[in-house]
Amino acid sequence: LINLIINGKSISVPKETTILNAAKTININIPNLCHLNMNDINLENKCASCRVCMVDTPRGLVPACATNVSEGMIIETNSSRALEARKIIVELLLSDHPHECLTCEKSGHCDLQQIAQDLGIRDIEFKGSNSNDTRDTSSESIIRDNSKCILCKRCESMCNNIQQVGVLSGVNRGFETIISTFFDTPIKETDCTFCGQCIAVCPTGALSEVNNIPKVWDSIYEKGKTCIVQIAPAVRVALGEEFDFPPGTITTGKIASALRLLGFKYIFDTNYTADLTIIEEASEFINRLKEEKNLPILTSCCPAWINYLEHHYPDLLHLPSTCKSPQEMFGSVAKNYFAPSIGLTPNDITVVSIMPCVAKKYECSREQLGQGETLDVDIVITTREFAKMIKEAGIDFSTLPEESFDNPLGQSTGAADIFGATGGVLEAALRTAYEWITEDDLKDINFIDVRGFEGIKEASLDINGLVINICAASNLGNAKKLMDDVRNGKSKYHIIEIMACPSGCVAGGGQPYHGGDYDKIKARACALYKIDENKPLRKSHGNPSIIKIYDDFFGEPSSICAHKYLHTTYSD
Numbered sequence: 001l002i003n004l005i006i007n008g009k010s011i012s013v014p015k016e017t018t019i020l021n022a023a024k025t026i027n028i029n030i031p032n033l034c035h036l037n038m039n040d041i042n043l044e045n046k047c048a049s050c051r052v053c054m055v056d057t058p059r060g061l062v063p064a065c066a067t068n069v070s071e072g073m074i075i076e077t078n079s080s081r082a083l084e085a086r087k088i089i090v091e092l093l094l095s096d097h098p099h100e101c102l103t104c105e106k107s108g109h110c111d112l113q114q115i116a117q118d119l120g121i122r123d124i125e126f127k128g129s130n131s132n133d134t135r136d137t138s139s140e141s142i143i144r145d146n147s148k149c150i151l152c153k154r155c156e157s158m159c160n161n162i163q164q165v166g167v168l169s170g171v172n173r174g175f176e177t178i179i180s181t182f183f184d185t186p187i188k189e190t191d192c193t194f195c196g197q198c199i200a201v202c203p204t205g206a207l208s209e210v211n212n213i214p215k216v217w218d219s220i221y222e223k224g225k226t227c228i229v230q231i232a233p234a235v236r237v238a239l240g241e242e243f244d245f246p247p248g249t250i251t252t253g254k255i256a257s258a259l260r261l262l263g264f265k266y267i268f269d270t271n272y273t274a275d276l277t278i279i280e281e282a283s284e285f286i287n288r289l290k291e292e293k294n295l296p297i298l299t300s301c302c303p304a305w306i307n308y309l310e311h312h313y314p315d316l317l318h319l320p321s322t323c324k325s326p327q328e329m330f331g332s333v334a335k336n337y338f339a340p341s342i343g344l345t346p347n348d349i350t351v352v353s354i355m356p357c358v359a360k361k362y363e364c365s366r367e368q369l370g371q372g373e374t375l376d377v378d379i380v381i382t383t384r385e386f387a388k389m390i391k392e393a394g395i396d397f398s399t400l401p402e403e404s405f406d407n408p409l410g411q412s413t414g415a416a417d418i419f420g421a422t423g424g425v426l427e428a429a430l431r432t433a434y435e436w437i438t439e440d441d442l443k444d445i446n447f448i449d450v451r452g453f454e455g456i457k458e459a460s461l462d463i464n465g466l467v468i469n470i471c472a473a474s475n476l477g478n479a480k481k482l483m484d485d486v487r488n489g490k491s492k493y494h495i496i497e498i499m500a501c502p503s504g505c506v507a508g509g510g511q512p513y514h515g516g517d518y519d520k521i522k523a524r525a526c527a528l529y530k531i532d533e534n535k536p537l538r539k540s541h542g543n544p545s546i547i548k549i550y551d552d553f554f555g556e557p558s559s560i561c562a563h564k565y566l567h568t569t570y571s572d
C-alpha cells in the first residue's frame, strides 16, 4: 500500500492507483472531462488531454487522472493554484467552443457546460475563435459537429477499443488536431455501424443523434394520415431517468398515457413483434438444425451488428437469420395486416418507432425493409427524443396514470421484454424452440447462463439428446472474436446472439446518458427481467394475438406470406 495525504487526510491505497481514484476513496471528486473508466465493459479513456483535473503537489501541478500516487505524497486538490489552473483550462476550452448552450442538442447533459457552471466561470478571458467548424450530417443516425469537439478521445476509445470498428480517430497535430474519419470521409460512406456508442460517451454536443422530433409532430398532425407508434423493450426501463425516477423504474403504463396525450392514434408495442420474431426465428433455427445447414444461425435484430457483418464478413451472409428485426416486423404488420383491418391502405399510415437506438434510424431507411416504395417504418426517435417531446408538450410525466397499449399489436409475453438485455433474444428463442422440438413443457424457463453482463456468455443445452451450443455476445469487439472463429471453422456454436451495444439495447446509443455509471445500465436490465417474471405469459408462442395473426394472415411460421412480410435479405 502507498500512504499519502489528500487535502489534509491521510490515506493508504494500492500501488499504481491514480490520484483521481485515490481521491474518490475519500469522496473527493476532482473535476475532469476527458477521463472515462467503465470497468464493466473494459473501457478506459486515460489520455489526459483536457487537463481539467490538475491538482497541486510538491512537484507542481499534475493531472490527477494520469498521475499515480507515490509514498508520502501531499496533494491539494483545491489550492488556489489548482483552482486557477482549472479555470484557465476550461476558459481556454470555451474560447474554442461555440457559445450555443441555449440551442445545443446536448444542453442540460453537457459535461463542459456543467464544469463551467461548477467552476463559476462568468467571463472568458481569451477571445479565441473556433478552430474547426465542420459538421457531418451525411447519415440518418449520427451528426458530428467538430466545433463542439474538445478532443477528449472518448469516442475514439469506444470506436477503436470496444467496438473495434475504427472509424473515428484523432488526426493531424497541434492546433490542427481533429477527431475525424479516414480522409474526412462523410460518416455515411465509412464502415460506421451507427451503434451510437460514440454519442453515449461524448461529453459535449460534438456527437448527437439526428433529431427527428419535428417530423414526428408533423406526422401526428398530418391530415389524411393515421400516425401510430411502437416502443421498444428497453425504453420502458430507462425513460424514467429523464424525469428523475431511479434507473430501472418501470414506466410502461405512463408511457402509454404519454403517447396518447401526444396525439398518436394507436399506441402499440414493439414487444408484440418481438414475440412474432421468435416464432419466425425459432422455426428457421429448427429447420437449419434439421438440415444441418447454415449454422450457427446469427440473430438479426440489431442493425449495427448487421451493418458490421455486411461490411466485415460478406462471406458469412448466409448465416444471419433472415428475420427482420421486431421494429421492422412491426412496421410491416402495421401497414399490411393492421391497416386493412381498419379499412386503410399501407400508405394511409405513418409508423413512428421509439427506440433506445440510433442505428434504428438508419435501419428503417434500408430499401430491403418495405414493400416496393413503401418502407415498413417511417420515422425513428430515441428514448431521449421521446423525453424531449413529453417535456415540449408540457406533460407532467411523473403524475400520469398507468394505461395499456392498444390491441392487437400491443399484447406481449415476458419473452419479448428481455430482448432489451444481452442474451434475451437467445433466451426467448430457446423457450419456444425447446418446446417445439420436444413437444413438452419447459419446466425452468430461466436460462440463467445467458443472463448477466459478461461480453461473451455461452452454454450447452440438451434437447432430446441433441446438444445445442449457444452463445450471446455484446459489443462488436466480441462479435469480431466469434466471427473470426466461425470464418475459420473453429466455432462450436449452433446459435449466436449479437448485440452491438455493450450489454445490449438497455445501453443503446439513444438511451438517457449514463455518464459512465454502469450501475444504471444494470438496473435497467434487471428491470426487464422483473417485468418478464411478473407477466402471466412468458413464452412467445403462447401470445394469443400472435396465434391469431397466424390464423388470420400468415398461416404457418416460415410460410410464403410470412417470408414476404417478415423476412429480409442482406448485401455486402
Ligand code: HC0
Pocket (backbone or CB within 6 Å): 231, 232, 233, 234, 235, 270, 271, 273, 274, 301, 302, 325, 326, 327, 328, 355, 356, 357, 360, 419, 420, 421, 425, 499, 504, 505, 506, 508
Ligand atoms: Fe432492441 Fe429489438 S430489443 S433491437 O435491442 O430484437 O433498439 O429495446 O426494439 O427491433 O424488440 C433496440 C430494444 C428493440 C428490435 C426488439 C430486437
Ligand code: SF4
Pocket (backbone or CB within 6 Å): 194, 195, 196, 301, 302, 303, 304, 305, 356, 357, 358, 359, 360, 499, 500, 501, 504, 505, 506, 507, 508, 509
Ligand atoms: Fe441498437 Fe440495440 Fe443494436 Fe445497440 S444493441 S445498436 S441499441 S439494436
